[in-house]
């Protein structure tokens with residue numbers, strides 16, 4: 001039987017799938033995209049977008065409560081978790097509408113259903129109406145994302161036990177939450193719940209928070225989470241989680257016991273590669289559901305590419321979109337002419353927000369690179385004082401001989417935006433990457449960007 005044949009079939013409409021589909025369609029390929037849920041992927045529905053929208057509502061609430069002008073007027077504003085969820089849902093709907101349009105305008109066939117390989121060049125798509133559609137394609141891009149890792153010994157069906165997907169169904173504001181896992185997801189959700197006034201225990205199975213960050217930034221996060229009221233416990237591992245009618249108990253291997261209204265497990269993710277017939281065509285995901293790819297995002301089968309969370313690091317929406325485009329260009333041109341930037345920026349939406357690009361102090365010390373440090377504290381910037389956002393710091397690490405910027409580390413309001421100013425200078429070639437830029441340029445005043453001038457001068461003053 002003849003099946004409909006495409007040049008490229010993309011599975012998943014998260015950032016990875018979207019990047020691949022758009023690039024292939026723009027280059028004139030006949031493209032099909034298969035999605036089992038709704039357009040936008042985990043990024044829009046369970047990951048980046050909802051968590052950032054929740055965090056935005058909470059940080060505005062904190063800002064309102066701490067602004068002297070509003071405090072003088074009185075009025076005790078508070079939000080429930082379902083209320084901030086509703087605000088997030090409205091963003092999700094706008095994203096779905098926007099992204100659906102992209103597929104339509106670019107004449108991409110969108111097929112609703114779950115895709116399984118039934119041959120090296122064939123997909124069978126189980127559709128919601130029970131029908132199966134079979135399509136064939138010359139090339140494939142797998143962009144099926146990831147899901148929360150769920151260890152077998154924790155009962156995620158218990159109504160008080162949540163992961164980062166299920167938490168988006170929580171219908172009330174708990175009084176007390178245990179967040180297990182102090183990676184990016186755990187620390188972001190700890191900030192969200194604490195900002196709502198919920199008592200939070202954050203359990204970390206390592207010895208510091210987000211150890212990939214510069215130590216000073218990681219210490220600042222610990223300090224600010226702690227003074228906001230989050231109880232952070234390091235070097236702990238769960239022994240068992242017991243869900244009851246009136247609460248959930250966490251028993252730690254160290255012998256400690258904690259009780260809360262809900263338990264949020266946020267410790268790791270697994271790639272969505274199961275039940276896709278991959279093994280039948282010769283592709284074998286590892287124990288975390290991830291696939292290996294080469295520099296052109298090709299799996300072991302050269303006509304099947306994989307991007308985004310299913311290939312592991314960096315597992316970011318930002319990177320997944322680029323990877324999708326690169327994979328499509330490899331299909332079209334035979335190889336990728338671009339790669340992800342070497343220094344992938346980090347944007348962590350805790351309260352305070354964190355962002356960095358480039359190397360940390362300990363990495364530079366280990367590499368024996370002679371660097372110097374320039375600091376700017378938000379409390380000393382006019383714009384931060386006006387905005388009442390005085391918690392934060394920008395730190396520039398630069399080569400003391402060449403003044404080349406080696407690392408930018410920031411925490412505080414809008415850190416994830418601020419870091420990109422420095423990133424643009426850092427990636428200049430032929431001497432363009434120099435601290436001097438920030439001293440010799442004129443900044444708008446008052447701005448947060450001015451932090452670069454302050455930090456650069458601070459650093460230069462340390463040279464002798």
Ligand SMILES: Cc1cc2nc3c(=O)[nH]c(=O)nc-3n(C[C@H](O)[C@H](O)[C@H](O)COP(=O)(O)OP(=O)(O)OC[C@H]3O[C@@H](n4cnc5c(N)ncnc54)[C@H](O)[C@@H]3O)c2cc1C
Nearest residue numbers: 012014016036041042043047115145308309315316317318
């Ligand atoms: C709580 C949380 C917060 C995050 N915050 C950030 C952040 O602030 N910044 C950032 O850059 N990244 C963030 N991330 C990571 C980011 O969301 C992911 O890296 C990104 O979504 C990965 O994109 P993707 O295209 O690989 O997959 P996804 O966005 O997960 O999309 C995969 C899609 O494939 C579909 N699919 C799966 N299997 C099939 C199948 N067999 N057939 C058809 N369709 C299928 C799924 O339904 C889904 O729609 C966060 C993640 C989480 C969980």
Ligand SMILES: NC(=O)c1ccc[n+]([C@@H]2O[C@H](COP(=O)([O-])OP(=O)(O)OC[C@H]3O[C@@H](n4cnc5c(N)ncnc54)[C@H](O)[C@@H]3O)[C@@H](O)[C@H]2O)c1
Nearest residue numbers: 149183184185186266267268269270288314315347348349
């Ligand atoms: N602001 C952001 O950029 C942002 C926010 C949230 C999440 N994310 C992305 O989501 C990813 C997941 O975050 P996280 O906080 O859950 O985890 P994490 O990456 O910090 O990992 C937590 C721990 O779980 C382990 N682990 C991971 N997957 C596992 C698996 N399948 N089985 C067993 N152990 C596993 C890891 O080794 C680690 O010890 C991050 O890597 C990040 O890229 C990004």
